[in-house]
Amino acid sequence: MGGLKATGLFFDRGGDFSLGPLDITVPQRGLCSVIGPNGGGKSTLLKLLAGVLRPARGTVLLEGRFLSDLSRRDTAARIGYLPQEVGALYDFSVEAMVAMGMFALDGGRRHRPSGCGPATCAMEKTRVIHLKNRSFSSLSGGEKQRVLLASVWSRDPAYLLLDEPTSGLDPHHGVTVFRMLQEATRHHCGALVVSHDINLAAAFSDSMIFMDQGRILAEGLPDEVLDSEAVREAYGGSMGVWPHPDGKKGRVLLPERGSLSA
Numbered sequence: 001m002g003g004l005k006a007t008g009l010f011f012d013r014g015g016d017f018s019l020g021p022l023d024i025t026v027p028q029r030g031l032c033s034v035i036g037p038n039g040g041g042k043s044t045l046l047k048l049l050a051g052v053l054r055p056a057r058g059t060v061l062l063e064g065r066f067l068s069d070l071s072r073r074d075t076a077a078r079i080g081y082l083p084q085e086v087g088a089l090y091d092f093s094v095e096a097m098v099a100m101g102m103f104a105l106d107g108g109r110r111h112r113p114s115g116c117g118p119a120t121c122a123m124e125k126t127r128v129i130h131l132k133n134r135s136f137s138s139l140s141g142g143e144k145q146r147v148l149l150a151s152v153w154s155r156d157p158a159y160l161l162l163d164e165p166t167s168g169l170d171p172h173h174g175v176t177v178f179r180m181l182q183e184a185t186r187h188h189c190g191a192l193v194v195s196h197d198i199n200l201a202a203a204f205s206d207s208m209i210f211m212d213q214g215r216i217l218a219e220g221l222p223d224e225v226l227d228s229e230a231v232r233e234a235y236g237g238s239m240g241v242w243p244h245p246d247g248k249k250g251r252v253l254l255p256e257r258g259s260l261s262a
């Protein structure tokens with residue numbers, strides 16, 4: 001009954017693109033990353049699981065209840081969805097932006113250290129506390145991304161659906177975000193994270209999904225997925241899969257030597 005579970009999920013945009021039918025479960029614990037080429041359907045999948053889009057066929061169950069039967073408030077209290085792009089209508093302060101993420105908070109919930117309000121804790125986690133009085137629009141792209149992540153995080157959701165949370169982040173902050181996700185998903189939530197930072201995603205995820213043309217073409221352990229025929233076909237020619245340089249950490253996707261100019 002637990003988890004966020006889609007069965008026979010199908011969505012048709014009416015043009016060339018359709019998604020599914022596919023089955024997917026976001027478990028109550030663990031970090032699963034979704035990778036794949038541009039336009040492959042990753043964001044569409046997240047929107048369907050978050051209830052932002054309605055499937056043409058199939059069901060999405062949130063802990064045994066049909067997502068379509070739940071109010072936006074109930075959904076937002078359990079699912080923390082970070083879209084790929086967020087346009088702010090008004091220029092709020094960073095602190096206000098993060099506080100707005102808590103509007104759906106369902107009472108005093110788990111894992112919140114005393115003495116630290118949820119918005120403050122979230123801003124500390126994503127390292128934007130020093131920006132709290134700045135206006136959102138004045139921030140750099142990567143800073144904005146970390147503020148939006150804090151906004152989702154502040155609600156302490158049971159399921160995180162994050163669309164490219166590290167886009168625009170420098171490598172240090174990218175690692176910080178994935179570490180934070182790894183830690184959280186070990187103890188108190190499950191996450192499905194769309195990312196083009198494939199090597200970071202592979203290093204920190206428990207499992208991985210490769211999507212293209214609205215289908216799941218490979219899934220399993222990150223190493224298995226990176227080594228799959230589907231990934232080779234999609235990126236082959238320009239990218240190759242290599243052992244991680246430290247010899248222990250699995251595999252990395254890097255440009256093929258032959259694809260670099262002499």
Ligand SMILES: Nc1ncnc2c1ncn2[C@@H]1O[C@H](COP(=O)(O)OP(=O)(O)OP(=O)(O)O)[C@@H](O)[C@H]1O
Pocket residue numbers: 013017036037038039040041042043044045084
């Ligand atoms: N609002 C929309 N209206 C019409 N078509 C759309 C819309 N949003 C996405 N699409 C199309 O649906 C398909 C899947 O898009 P989606 O955003 O899910 O891909 P993606 O895998 O997340 O891509 P990317 O890696 O580039 O973010 C693409 O062909 C895209 O052009």
